Each structure stands twice: as structure tokens, then as C-alpha cells.
Amino acid sequence: IAQQSNKYDDVYIDNANYSISNELDTGFDSQGIDCENYAVNDKNPFKTNSVHPDSEFINDLNHENKEQLNNAEERLRLNILRLIINLKSNNATETCIDICSKDLLDVLSEYKEVNTEVYFNNIRKTTATNAGRQKFISDHINVIQPKSIILGYSTIEQLETDGLSIIIDQKAYVFQGSLFLVCGDLLGLAQIHGFKCAFRQGWKPLFYCDVNRDGLRRINKGSDCQLRTLDKYEKNYMAIEFATGLEKTKLQKKFGIISYSPLRKIRNFDIFQQTAIDIMHVLLEGICQRELKLLFKQIHHEKFATLVSLSTMIRSFQYGSSESSPSNKFNLLSEENEVKFRLSASEMFTLIKYIPLVFYQARLLQSICTSSYWLSFLQLREIVSISFASEIDTTTIKQLEKLVTRYLITFDNAYGYVQRLPKHHLLVHLGDQMDRFGPLRFTSCMIFEKKHSFFKKMKYRNFRNIAVTLARRRQHYIAAQMYTSNNTSTSSFLYSGHKIQKVKELHSSAATQHHLLDSKRTLYETRQVTLFGITYAVGDVVLINDYIFPIDRVFGKILIVIVQDKVILLRLQLLQVISFNQQLCIYELCLLDCSVTKNIYDLKHIWPMRVLKISESLFVSLFPYGRTNLISIE
Structure with missing residues (x-):
């Protein structure tokens, strides 16, 4: 699969030695072609578009399974047509249609022999009018099949037993484990776990705590709060299960439990201890x-x-x-x-x-x-x-x-x-x-939701979860960029490298000022560099102590960034701390007439800060940071 060319003027430096995996959402689901319809099955809330003969689910094209297409180009045409029809029917913009369709074409390696640009233009013409869309539906209503998608259980079961086999650089690696943590909107997680979601609907409305709704507003310490436990949860659920009629309704309200959590099917998974507060x-x-x-x-x-x-x-x-x-x-x-x-x-x-x-x-x-x-x-x-x-x-x-x-x-x-x-x-x-x-x-969830904010902002007047489909296909696209057609990882696997802007070459003699640099190799200076999604620019301030939480904090203002291969140095002007302003929770600083050089990888606190000048005073906010100097908590 050919990677798209980069449209920016940035220089990317290959730096695989420092790559990290948690900055990219690389989930790849080979069944993600047909998932506009995201319906919840009563028996299994994680099953969508089921092809089980007893399923009451109806596809958006109201298909009847009759034919399996073997021609790759024909399958491609049908899938793209179906996508565009769904988008057009829900008032999607032309830009959205272009992005979704072209991303899908770029990702599907089985269609690599197809001239995607020609197909895209032909398909667009086919769906130009409402009559054309209706004709397509009537002609192909019996051949478009939904996918059977089961999220979570089968993969986790395989991970726990045989393990998941992943090929990296033509070598197979087997990973074993289990579900470690579930994170999300607490109301959504409460619904998944089978608890009442509204604060007024249950006497114990929070699935996390075994405390009534009146007590929640008066508890100020975690030690004063009684948490739910699995043993008590099982007993409460059994009482609800064996009750009937009005008694069952009363118990559901009393315990705040509606149904049994499907995540209890996962071995050794504690739905209370392993569900995170976001x-x-x-x-x-x-x-x-x-x-x-x-x-x-x-x-x-x-x-x-x-x-x-x-x-x-x-x-x-x-x-x-x-x-x-x-x-x-x-x-x-x-x-x-x-x-x-x-x-x-x-x-x-x-x-x-x-x-x-x-x-x-x-x-x-x-x-x-x-x-x-x-x-x-x-x-x-x-x-x-x-x-x-x-x-x-x-x-x-x-x-x-x-x-x-x-x-x-x-x-x-x-x-x-x-x-x-x-x-x-x-x-x-x-x-x-x-x-x-x-x-x-x-x-x-903030990193994930920010990554997919483009999809979340799309609002359609429909009953299909288009945002889930687009997010999934975007993940396909990201995953496709990391592998070649020979199933080998690309140079941008998990991390595409550091991004450096407006590079200017320096004379090699400048390297003699820094013992970490080689005077025989090319040297550059720049005003901005991005490492693992964090941007350091001239004028920013960094904490330069050799400890994460020093008593006497030392700040440095970035004057210039020096780059040589994988070595990145910051030339810093020192700032002296005048005081910590308790009314602002901010440091007041003054510039010193001296400078130092710091390797960017030696920074213990990785987040750059912005220095603000107000009324001849310099202020820096150490935010976020794992300490507080606020006296009022002592």
C-alpha cells in the first residue's frame, strides 16, 4: 500500500530508538468495512450486525443473504457505493465523502490492483442523483451482506489462552495476557456494567460506591466511603434475579443494579477495581x-x-x-x-x-x-x-x-x-x-477522543453510528501506513520520528562548544522541535533540575535548539525564582545573564511552559505537575 506524501515542509528524523506506542491509536479491525449500523443485541451487548438466523437485526439496505461476490473490483465498488449512499443520505459534506472514500480505497490491500482514482470518479457519477442511488439499492439489495462483529470477548479469550500472534519485521511474536483496565465516560461504563445511570433513578446511583445518593454529597475522604465489592455485588444480583414483579423493581432501585455486567465473563476481571474514573x-x-x-x-x-x-x-x-x-x-x-x-x-x-x-x-x-x-x-x-x-x-x-x-x-x-x-x-x-x-x-480517554474529534463533531439526523465507522476506518488507515504490501513494518512504525521546522545548517566549528556533538558531522539549528507529540519552541520555559520534584526549582528559557542526528540540545537562559505567588499558584521569575546547554532527553519534567510578562513581571505556571505548593492544604 503506497503511503501518501507529506504535505508539510517539516523535516522528519528517523528516531526509532525513542519510539513509544501509546501516542498512536493503532487498533486494526479487518472486519470494519460494514459497521455503520451499531446496534446492541439484548443477549450480547457487544454483538453488532449479527448474521445469526435468529437475529432480528435489519441492515440499512434490508438485505437478504443470497450471493457471495468473488470479484475484488465488484466488491470494492459495492462497498464504496454503499458508504457514499449512507453519507449522502445523511447530509454529509463533500469533503467528508472524499476523506472517507479515499481512505477506504487506500487501506484495502486486496484491491491494490484497482485504479482507485478512476473507480472513485465513476462511483461518484453513479450516485449523483437520487434516482441513481435508488436504482443501485434495488439492483444490489440481495448481494450486500453485513459483517458479524463481536467486540472484546473472542480476542480477550484468545489472549488469555493461546495468545495473540503479531508479525513485526517478518518475525512472529506471541503476546499473552488479559483485560487490564476499562476506561470511559462513567455513565457509559455504568450502563455497560448494568447499573442505573441517572442520579435520581437509584438509591445507590454510582456503580463504584456502595453509598446512597444522600451520603455522596457529604463524604470528603475516600476512607469514609464504602466501595462495592464483587462478593456483595454477586449476592445483590442473585437477590434481584430470583425476585419478581414489584419486588424486583424495588431491589433494582435499592442496589442500583439493572442487569449482570457482561464483563464478568472475563476471567479474574474485577469490574470495580479495574474500571477507571476518567x-x-x-x-x-x-x-x-x-x-x-x-x-x-x-x-x-x-x-x-x-x-x-x-x-x-x-x-x-x-x-x-x-x-x-x-x-x-x-x-x-x-x-x-x-x-x-x-x-x-x-x-x-x-x-x-x-x-x-x-x-x-x-x-x-x-x-x-x-x-x-x-x-x-x-x-x-x-x-x-x-x-x-x-x-x-x-x-x-x-x-x-x-x-x-x-x-x-x-x-x-x-x-x-x-x-x-x-x-x-x-x-x-x-x-x-x-x-x-x-x-x-x-x-x-482524552488522547483517544482528541484524536477522533473530527469524527465526533459530525452530527447526522440518523440512527446509524457513523462516528464509530469513521473512527474505525481511520484506524485502518493509520495501521496501513505502518506496513508495506510485503507485511513488513515501515520506518514510521508506531512513531514517524521527530518533527523539526525551519532548519538552518551551522558551521562544524560550532560543535566544539558542546561535548555531545561530533565536529565531523552536519550540525543544524532550529526554532522548534516536536518529540512524541510535545513541541518545544524558542521562548518556552522548561524545568531543568536533575530531579523530578526538586526543592529549589530551576527554570530555563529556550534560546535555540541544536540538532545533530539523534542528539537534540537546548540552549537555555536561566531564570531565577523570586517567589511562588499563593494567590495565583504561579511562579514569579526574573532572567539571569547566564546560559546553559541541556540535552532534551535529560529533562525530568517533559512539559514545556509558557512565560508571560505582565506589568514587567515574568510568570510561569508549572501545570500540569505532580506537586502543589498551595499552603492552604497543609
Whole structure:
């Protein structure tokens, strides 16, 4: 399969020695051709488009299985026609149709002998009119078959018994194991596990906790909360199973259980201990939304600023160019005595990070800095910072647990416990999850959802899960880019290499200034380099200590980036820490007249930071980070 040419002017350096696998979603499903219809079977919620003779599932073309096509070109034509008809019927844009169709053509290696460009143009003509589409359906209604797709069980069973065989560089590797962790939107996971999803529908509404809904708003420590256990879950379910009529309904509401979790079919899988709380859904799309709405409402109520002026402050702030920031259309509205606004998860992350500086720049901070609601926000901000940190230790876990307890108490003092969301309670369990699985960012859906945000934004007035189909085919495309037609991995297997922009060659004599460089080899300098999805640019600030959590932190401002083969050096101007501003949770710095050189791979804290100059002062936010210096939690 021929790889598409890169349209960017970047230089890619082959660096397979430093490749990582968790930055790319490389799931490959050979059965993903026909999965627009994503229906749930009552007996098996993971089965879709079943061809079982007893299945009541009806395909979107209402097929009847009669004929198997053997011609590769004919199968290709039918599949592409079917895809385009589905997209056109649901008002897809021409750009969307081009992307979906061409990606599918590029991926399917069995059709490599077909002139895909010619076929694509011919197929487009066939479906140009409604009459043409209807004729195609009537002509081929008996030959288009759905795929039988079973997600999860068969693959996991094979992984547990015989193992999965994967060929890499013409060598077969067998991997054995089992399902380790399930992560997702908590309401979706609760539904999969067979629990009641709405907060008002069950006396014990959270599948994670064996606590009633009234107690959830009053618990501030994880040690005060009783978790569900498998033994008690099995007993509760058996009681429901043997009950009938009204008694069964009462027990379902009492225990919050509707049906038996299908994931219990997996051996040794604990649906409570191995189901993760997703910090994106809990924090960025839940608690942070509530906190900011209450904060803005309080500021407006006390007449420190209007909603219009707050909107202007947020829109006009100079965010980083590579950060997802609130758009120019961001606006705070007042509806039914509530503040309303809309932000994506990544935009919320950026806003939470910079709100202290937004208010400081607008000279609003001095009016609210001593209030309980501002302290509540700062404590939540530190929880977000620790939750998205890449590096943690036992001290991080203890600080997070203590911070959560103090935050919930402060939140209640500022707004009242009735303002708590059910998601607030889940904070008390984050420390335990971090202790079991490590940094919370690695058990979050945020990377996956951001990768497929293009598909998630497509909204059709239909009953087919087009987003699932497009995401799956995109995974096919990514997987196809990693292998040649001879089934050997390409140079971009799992990682396409570091991306370096605007490279300028230096004289070899410059290498003598750095002992890590070879004066006989070509030397380059650049203003920006991207490693594993993290971009370092001139003007950014990095933490350069030789320890992950140093007591006396040393920062360096990137002056230039030097590259020689796989060696990447940062020339840094040192910055001195003046103080940690407790009202902002941000470091105030000053530039020093000295510089150092640091190998980029020696950075213990990998995330670059943006330095902001406000009123002749330099500020840096160490966010995300696995420590907090907020005195109020002590």
C-alpha cells in the first residue's frame, strides 16, 4: 500500500530508538468495512450486525443473504457505493465523502490492483442523483451482506489462552495476557456494567460506591466511603434475579443494579477495581464546568465585573499558539439565574490553567483573592494539575488526597454542599486509582477522543453510528501506513520520528562548544522541535533540575535548539525564582545573564511552559505537575 506524501515542509528524523506506542491509536479491525449500523443485541451487548438466523437485526439496505461476490473490483465498488449512499443520505459534506472514500480505497490491500482514482470518479457519477442511488439499492439489495462483529470477548479469550500472534519485521511474536483496565465516560461504563445511570433513578446511583445518593454529597475522604465489592455485588444480583414483579423493581432501585455486567465473563476481571474514573469526563467536562459557572456568577453578583467584561477578559488573553483556547465567539450568558458557556475539554484545560493570570492582568484578582470561592477554584486547579501530571510518587498521592478533602470542604463553605455534582464524590477515589494504576492521565480517554474529534463533531439526523465507522476506518488507515504490501513494518512504525521546522545548517566549528556533538558531522539549528507529540519552541520555559520534584526549582528559557542526528540540545537562559505567588499558584521569575546547554532527553519534567510578562513581571505556571505548593492544604 503506497503511503501518501507529506504535505508539510517539516523535516522528519528517523528516531526509532525513542519510539513509544501509546501516542498512536493503532487498533486494526479487518472486519470494519460494514459497521455503520451499531446496534446492541439484548443477549450480547457487544454483538453488532449479527448474521445469526435468529437475529432480528435489519441492515440499512434490508438485505437478504443470497450471493457471495468473488470479484475484488465488484466488491470494492459495492462497498464504496454503499458508504457514499449512507453519507449522502445523511447530509454529509463533500469533503467528508472524499476523506472517507479515499481512505477506504487506500487501506484495502486486496484491491491494490484497482485504479482507485478512476473507480472513485465513476462511483461518484453513479450516485449523483437520487434516482441513481435508488436504482443501485434495488439492483444490489440481495448481494450486500453485513459483517458479524463481536467486540472484546473472542480476542480477550484468545489472549488469555493461546495468545495473540503479531508479525513485526517478518518475525512472529506471541503476546499473552488479559483485560487490564476499562476506561470511559462513567455513565457509559455504568450502563455497560448494568447499573442505573441517572442520579435520581437509584438509591445507590454510582456503580463504584456502595453509598446512597444522600451520603455522596457529604463524604470528603475516600476512607469514609464504602466501595462495592464483587462478593456483595454477586449476592445483590442473585437477590434481584430470583425476585419478581414489584419486588424486583424495588431491589433494582435499592442496589442500583439493572442487569449482570457482561464483563464478568472475563476471567479474574474485577469490574470495580479495574474500571477507571476518567479525569477528562469527571474534571474537565463536569466539576470544572460547575466551578467556573459558580465563580463567574459570584463575581457578577458582587459587582466586581459583569459577564460581558469577563467574556472579554477571557477572549482577549494571549494564550499559547499551540494551545486549545476559547474561541473569539466565547461568551458568558445568564439564563434562569445561571451562567452558561460552552467549552471543549481541551479548551477548559487551558482556561483553568490561565484564569489566575487572566484575572491578574485585568486587575480583578485583588478584589477576590481573599474569598472562599477563589480559594475553592485554586484548590480545584491544583487537583487538575496533579491529575494530568506525567510524573508522580507516593507524596503526590498523599497531596492529592489531602487536597481533595480540603477542596470539598472549601467548596461547601463557598457555595453549599447542595451545589455538588455526583462527580464531586468521585474525587475522593482518585488517590486510590493513582496508587493502583499510576498517573491518571494515562487512564483517561482524552488522547483517544482528541484524536477522533473530527469524527465526533459530525452530527447526522440518523440512527446509524457513523462516528464509530469513521473512527474505525481511520484506524485502518493509520495501521496501513505502518506496513508495506510485503507485511513488513515501515520506518514510521508506531512513531514517524521527530518533527523539526525551519532548519538552518551551522558551521562544524560550532560543535566544539558542546561535548555531545561530533565536529565531523552536519550540525543544524532550529526554532522548534516536536518529540512524541510535545513541541518545544524558542521562548518556552522548561524545568531543568536533575530531579523530578526538586526543592529549589530551576527554570530555563529556550534560546535555540541544536540538532545533530539523534542528539537534540537546548540552549537555555536561566531564570531565577523570586517567589511562588499563593494567590495565583504561579511562579514569579526574573532572567539571569547566564546560559546553559541541556540535552532534551535529560529533562525530568517533559512539559514545556509558557512565560508571560505582565506589568514587567515574568510568570510561569508549572501545570500540569505532580506537586502543589498551595499552603492552604497543609
